[in-house]
Amino acid sequence: MKIPTISLLTGLALLPAASVRPGTQVITREMIQRSGIIRVSEIGTLLWAWHAVTLDGFRWAVYPLESPAPGGQNWILMVDHQRMDLDVLDRRCLYLLPLSLGIIDSVVVSTTPQIRDGLFVESGIIHIHTAPPRSGVTFRHRYAAGNETGDPGPWAFTPHATPNVDRVANDHFSSLSVGSERIWGRIGFGFNQFAATDQVLAGRLPDYPWEWLRAYVFSPFLHLGGKAFGGEHRLQIGYSRAGDSPWNSKQGSDLLFYGPLSREIPVRNVFRHAGLDGRLPVSSSLSLAYRCKQSAQSLESAAGFRDADPGRTVRNSHGTLELRAVRREWEGRVGFGRDRFDLRIKQGVTRTVSLARLYGDIAAAGPGRIRPGAAVHLTSDGDRVSVKALMHAAWRPGGRQRLETGWMYAERLPAEDDASRFREDRDGKIADPMPVRPDLDGDPGKYRHTGLFLEWMYDAPKTVIGVRGFVRRHRHMPADHDGAFRGTAALTAAPAAGTEDGTVAGGRIRLSYSPSRRLSFRFSYIRTLPFGGGPGFESAMNRSPRHKLSLAWDYRPAPSFGLHADFTCLSGTEWFPCGPADGYPGRLGNMVLLNLSVRKWMWGNRLRTGLMCFNVLNDPVRTHPLGARLDLSIFLNLELVFDFPR
Amino acid sequence: MTSRKKQRRLTAGVLLLFLPVFSPASTGVPSGKIPFHTVHVGSHGLIDTNRNRFHRYWQSRGGIDVFAESPFYAGRIQLGFQYMPFSAVSDRQPSFNSLFVYADWKKEWRLSRTLACFLGGRAGFCRMRFDRSASGFSVHLMQEQEFAAGLCSGLHYAWSEKWRLSVTGVTWKIFTHERIHLAFLSMGLSRRFNTPPWLRKFLE
Numbered sequence: 001m002k003i004p005t006i007s008l009l010t011g012l013a014l015l016p017a018a019s020v021r022p023g024t025q026v027i028t029r030e031m032i033q034r035s036g037i038i039r040v041s042e043i044g045t046l047l048w049a050w051h052a053v054t055l056d057g058f059r060w061a062v063y064p065l066e067s068p069a070p071g072g073q074n075w076i077l078m079v080d081h082q083r084m085d086l087d088v089l090d091r092r093c094l095y096l097l098p099l100s101l102g103i104i105d106s107v108v109v110s111t112t113p114q115i116r117d118g119l120f121v122e123s124g125i126i127h128i129h130t131a132p133p134r135s136g137v138t139f140r141h142r143y144a145a146g147n148e149t150g151d152p153g154p155w156a157f158t159p160h161a162t163p164n165v166d167r168v169a170n171d172h173f174s175s176l177s178v179g180s181e182r183i184w185g186r187i188g189f190g191f192n193q194f195a196a197t198d199q200v201l202a203g204r205l206p207d208y209p210w211e212w213l214r215a216y217v218f219s220p221f222l223h224l225g226g227k228a229f230g231g232e233h234r235l236q237i238g239y240s241r242a243g244d245s246p247w248n249s250k251q252g253s254d255l256l257f258y259g260p261l262s263r264e265i266p267v268r269n270v271f272r273h274a275g276l277d278g279r280l281p282v283s284s285s286l287s288l289a290y291r292c293k294q295s296a297q298s299l300e301s302a303a304g305f306r307d308a309d310p311g312r313t314v315r316n317s318h319g320t321l322e323l324r325a326v327r328r329e330w331e332g333r334v335g336f337g338r339d340r341f342d343l344r345i346k347q348g349v350t351r352t353v354s355l356a357r358l359y360g361d362i363a364a365a366g367p368g369r370i371r372p373g374a375a376v377h378l379t380s381d382g383d384r385v386s387v388k389a390l391m392h393a394a395w396r397p398g399g400r401q402r403l404e405t406g407w408m409y410a411e412r413l414p415a416e417d418d419a420s421r422f423r424e425d426r427d428g429k430i431a432d433p434m435p436v437r438p439d440l441d442g443d444p445g446k447y448r449h450t451g452l453f454l455e456w457m458y459d460a461p462k463t464v465i466g467v468r469g470f471v472r473r474h475r476h477m478p479a480d481h482d483g484a485f486r487g488t489a490a491l492t493a494a495p496a497a498g499t500e501d502g503t504v505a506g507g508r509i510r511l512s513y514s515p516s517r518r519l520s521f522r523f524s525y526i527r528t529l530p531f532g533g534g535p536g537f538e539s540a541m542n543r544s545p546r547h548k549l550s551l552a553w554d555y556r557p558a559p560s561f562g563l564h565a566d567f568t569c570l571s572g573t574e575w576f577p578c579g580p581a582d583g584y585p586g587r588l589g590n591m592v593l594l595n596l597s598v599r600k601w602m603w604g605n606r607l608r609t610g611l612m613c614f615n616v617l618n619d620p621v622r623t624h625p626l627g628a629r630l631d632l633s634i635f636l637n638l639e640l641v642f643d644f645p646r
Numbered sequence: 647m648t649s650r651k652k653q654r655r656l657t658a659g660v661l662l663l664f665l666p667v668f669s670p671a672s673t674g675v676p677s678g679k680i681p682f683h684t685v686h687v688g689s690h691g692l693i694d695t696n697r698n699r700f701h702r703y704w705q706s707r708g709g710i711d712v713f714a715e716s717p718f719y720a721g722r723i724q725l726g727f728q729y730m731p732f733s734a735v736s737d738r739q740p741s742f743n744s745l746f747v748y749a750d751w752k753k754e755w756r757l758s759r760t761l762a763c764f765l766g767g768r769a770g771f772c773r774m775r776f777d778r779s780a781s782g783f784s785v786h787l788m789q790e791q792e793f794a795a796g797l798c799s800g801l802h803y804a805w806s807e808k809w810r811l812s813v814t815g816v817t818w819k820i821f822t823h824e825r826i827h828l829a830f831l832s833m834g835l836s837r838r839f840n841t842p843p844w845l846r847k848f849l850e
Binding site for chain 2: 147149150151152153154155156157158160162165557558560561602603604618632634
């Protein structure tokens with residue numbers, strides 16, 4: 001397993017490698033395999049300090065619980081050091097990532113402020129690292145299928161008939177990789193199918209033909225890497241399309257919830273990405289890192305749909321150049337970057353946002369066992385500049401204990417949000433290039449976010465303990481982003497055009513314990529407490545659970561056989577303070593979720609099978625009042641891996 | 647006592663009949679400790695023993711269970727399928743064929759040199775194929791598949807090293823919206839083989 005180096009800015013680059021880092025969760029390939037999840041977008045359900053919301057069980061939205069949902073949507077998604085811009089209509093379409101669980105090496109998730117690959121992380125980051133191909137040739141094919149219980153079965157022919165709720169999850173993934181010491185490449189594709197048949201969705205889409213309820217997601221990709229000019233370089237090319245089947249004439253669509261209509265609209269959703277990054281040594285202590293990428297996300301109406309025309313394309317060009325110095329006593333880097341977002345709609349209207357970034361950070365070995373550090377990040381939209389800064393210090397009093405603290409101040413220009421989230425305006429015109437946040441009189445319209453955290457960690461070979469406290473103050477936070485799905489008119493009744501102030505404090509405890517190589521146990525509990533906010537802020541916070549408790553247990557009686565359990569408790573959430581709206585519940589009660597999985601590898605680990613029972617307690621899980629009720633479901637995955645080492 | 651309660655008691659009785667009475671000292675795990683070292687291949691005849699609301703609409707004349715069983719980490723694993731046709735009581739419902747594809751894991755205890763009892767859990771999918779000749783039913787519903795789970799217990803009588811006679815009680819809960827509870831009683835023979843090295847290597 002490869003644990004990627006955490007940003008210098010956290011001050012950890014000067015510390016010995018540790019299995020626990022402040023505010024960070026590392027999900028390894030083994031953990032993914034044990035959990036039994038079958039799709040990349042379901043990684044959100046494994047994040048202990050984050051909240052995962054879904055309307056249909058296929059499209060998951062996630063955000064860190066430390067931040068209220070609106071601010072929480074500023075989190076960054078990266079794959080192998082390249083930012084993925086998958087935002088459509090104010091949500092991040094993780095299911096469009098041209099990846100498969102099979103090639104993921106680790107996922108590093110952090111809410112600790114830092115500069116990561118030229119971007120300032122103020123709310124959180126999910127960084128997916130793919131496994132570098134081995135020397136030789138490797139072929140892998142993965143098949144996964146799912147079934148939600150609760151179909152009518154033979155009762156359909158009796159007075160006890162109920163509607164069909166079957167959700168098809170028929171996923172394929174293939175990849176072929178070829179590698180050597182100096183150069184490697186990987187080519188492959190993913191193909192997912194999904195059918196929205198839950199009664200909550202079907203109830204608001206009664207006239208939609210079956211084709212619009214079924215999604216086919218096809219995602220081919222090409223990864224190339226190599227060593228040249230003394231450094232390493234990577235090229236990622238990916239394409240993803242949710243809509244019709246690529247194999248036959250079957251039609252399909254991607255269902256995106258559209259607030260003004262209070263229901264999903266069928267669209268064809270296409271994502272393209274091409275990015276190059278690498279590092280070149282300048283001298284023994286200096287190196288130059290570069291990153292550039294082009295991506296585009298397009299929406300089109302599904303055939304025959306006339307109610308709203310989502311036709312639009314957002315293109316992004318991004319580049320960063322960074323100089324890094326590593327000395328015995330200190331490390332530092334300076335860099336600059338540029339982002340350009342172009343929105344183009346069918347009628348020819350365009351809107352462009354350009355952002356320039358300049359940043360630098362330093363971490364040094366301070367007196368005693370203290371390691372201080374600081375960073376500054378400036379962003380300009382051409383007219384105004386936003387400042388982001390942080391300071392941090394790590395103290396290792398000796399033994400296995402570590403104490404870390406950090407402070408952050410971050411301003412966000414309206415253009416920074418507009419850039420990533422061109423969306424519908426309040427009249428429901430999907431492609432009208434409205435700014436997300438209008439400037440306020442006498443106020444530059446900057447969203448200001450201040451954060452402070454303190455974390456104590458104990459890191460022993462068998463036991464890891466972390467206790468973290470945090471406070472985050474939000475000023476001029478856009479009030480009308482609920483981060484996931486804004487929902488019905490009742491949901492948007494909150495002040496839509498204004499901004500909100502408020503503070504979130506909280507704490508988190510985590511514990512990992514492995515008494516033997518066969519048995520491991522992990523525990524996490526996070527509590528958030530909002531205060532000092534207006535009604536809009538409170539309303540946003542009420543949609544997030546205040547308590548989240550997670551437990552995981554893994555038992556491996558043999559290297560090729562294992563059992564796993566994931567247990568999650570979430571406190572209730574309130575969505576419509578005045579009670580049910582449009583037939584949807586105003587409040588969701590406490591949620592308890594237990595997933596059990598079993599895995600067996602055969603044929604010298606070439607054939608890997610896994611079975612996951614989702615929601616074993618069969619108490620319907622609902623993460624959004626407009627969302628599906630997820631009952632007991634069974635997911636099966638089979639993977640064939642053929643390795644031909646050189 | 648209502649008929650439903652009677653049926654439940656009957657089901658419980660069938661299972662209890664086969665529940666092992668054992669002391670911890672008797673748990674000698676005679677079934678071999680090395681995973682996949684041996685494999686039993688066998689076939690059982692099945693009858694549906696319980697009666698509930700489901701049986702007001704469908705009844706079965708019996709079925710067949712074909713399986714393979716092998717030692718597996720502190721117990722035994724069995725993979726198999728059970729085929730059982732259900733005939734509609736009236737022409738308002740179609741008859742259908744059910745096929746349970748399942749895996750179970752069970753613990754076995756030796757009661758004497760030739761007799762052993764076992765208790766375990768099983769899970770699988772029940773595939774239902776409805777009679778196409780029945781008219782007036784939606785084409786989409788001619789086939790259905792649903793998760794099923796249950797318990798199994800029973801007795802093995804091994805009169806030789808290779809052959810054994812088994813009597814098994816199985817309960818199934820099929821997770822349709824209106825759950826279907828079935829209790830099967832089965833009896834049949836199985837033969838033990840040494841697992842071919844290539845197969846053992848594959849499974850390990």
